[in-house]
Amino acid sequence: MTISPALDRGFREAAVALGLVDVGFDLVESPVGDLFVAVSERGLASISYDPEPEAQLERLARIAGPCILRSPRSVDNARRELDQYFAGRRHTFDLTLDLRGLPPFTVSVLHELALVPYGETTTYGTLASRVGRPRAARAVGTVMNRNRIPIVLPCHRVVGAGGDLVGYAGGLERKTALLTLEGAL
């Protein structure tokens, strides 16, 4: 026995409309592969290159509560802005972010990261200096590596002091693709 798609969709829409969902998520197609996108009542909570949601869901439940449901409508805004970004028509995102549960150092690094303009790159050391911890380049690298909201928080724009791409949690191919899209390479 199966549940009809219309019934399934109806339940998901009603749940969101009634405000019963802590986090809505869906997959968003993109030129760098399907993205797992999750939005809480506070804002965009996660973007992941791993389209298998199960591990993401457990992690989100610890942050935002267990009422997590797949629901295309919840991610409509994020989907639209990501589509525009990948089409080259959007250079900054107007999405509220949910950074709950992150340590203060991470939050301050991410705030600086958000200021790095489209099409430009910066270095781990520069970001470290901007948050007043000039010797913490390595710690900044760790923050980039664990960035819960890549693309929107543009950790792909952070490169090594010598201009090497260095690394990217989503793989160097994706970092190259994003920087190429932005005309930075």
Place this chain on the structure above:
Amino acid sequence: MHGVAIPPFELFYAEHRVEVMRLLRRRLGRERAEDAFQETFLRALQAYRRLEHGEHLRAWVLTIARNVAIDTLRRARPAGPELTESAAEDSRPAYEELAALTDGLPQKERAAVVLRYGYDLSYDQIADALGSNEDAARQAASTGVRRLRRRITS
């Protein structure tokens, strides 16, 4: 210690929806099972964040489904003296009945009444759903109820 962790609702829903549907179809038939299915999982979702652990979730959701089935059957019968007192106490109007009853109320009041009395949501949940605040939600529900009362008694 907290016992078994509560799984994300998506996983809980994926695991139990077929069995819930099977139970509801057996008791209500194919057509009425559809509404009851939605109501079962909305009730479960509404109570989900108040769960203290993730044990016996299957038994829990099947109990909700059975209660929804009972409510559905009770609603289908004309209310009469055969209703026991305790049954009458529980026979809160279901959300779809309330939706019909409140047809014609201003939109905000209607939503507040349906969410409060059909879905049993708290005022702060209603405020969230309507993008307003708790006082406004309470006000909208009470104005809506007064308006309904006038309409029924006049």
